[in-house]
Amino acid sequence: MQDEPGRLDRRKIKIAARGSQERRRHARVPLQLHGRFWSEAIGENACRIIDISPGGARVLCRMPPREGTRIVLMIPSLGRIEGRIVRREGQECSVAFNTTARKRDKLADAITWRFNKDRLGLDEDRAAPRKPGRGRARILLSDGVVIQANVIDVSVTGAGFECLERPRVGERLRVGEMSGRVARILDNGFAVVFDPPEAKANDPEAA
Structure with missing residues (x-):
């Protein structure tokens, strides 16, 4: 029994999606x-x-x-x-x-942590030096207020922070050398998406 053209197309899309995900996963x-x-x-x-x-x-x-x-x-x-x-x-x-x-x-977790640690100025948790998402970050908000937050998780493109303060969604901020914006509010903090290197935003004070 031959596959229908529509089924073949869906299969190709799934295979392409898996390949794209694997390439992103293994991006150097x-x-x-x-x-x-x-x-x-x-x-x-x-x-x-x-x-x-x-x-x-x-x-x-x-x-x-x-x-x-x-x-x-x-x-x-x-x-x-x-x-x-x-x-x-x-x-x-x-x-x-x-x-x-x-x-x-x-290895992916360790690489991601090392890649972001210095750029974000994170204070590593010495009790768990190899576990990603452990550390303290100094965050500069758009109104000049500085807050300290625990890192929940971190990736190449963004990070989640745990703290009592809740910046508004879309607010510009800076974490270490990285600038970005608040992407969403979490139950215990907020998530940030970083600006791509080729399009770094100005300092939060100028936003």
Whole structure:
């Protein structure tokens, strides 16, 4: 029995949507982290992460291994990650990670936290240094008022904050180096969507 054209179209849409979601999930972010890597051919060497995603990373090192070489990356705050060299150019190489789905999820959380921590000026919760969404943020509202809030969760494009204050939806604000606006009010705080890097807003005082 052949599939109907409409059913095929819906199936293609679902497949395309899953592919798009996976690409977003594995989008690399610029994250400068120093660490070390080990390979059977050349042993242990220092390296620096240039950008990274839960699926792979671009790495700078003095002696990049050959393509196809299996390596182990050891990056502080991200842990031990196994992978394989898929491309090499000069002193840069691209690594595809060999991880379980659970490990990728944990890695995605750790990468997101590290990517946002310094940009948002977050004070990390030392009791749970590797758990995303733990920390204190200093938020500058559009009227010049400064509030302190607990971070509920954080992503590349936004964050949720827990506090008693409730800015109005759409209000401009700044968190660390990032500007944005209040997207919605939560039961225990509010959610913020950040401005994209190429379209940073002016300081809240000028909004």
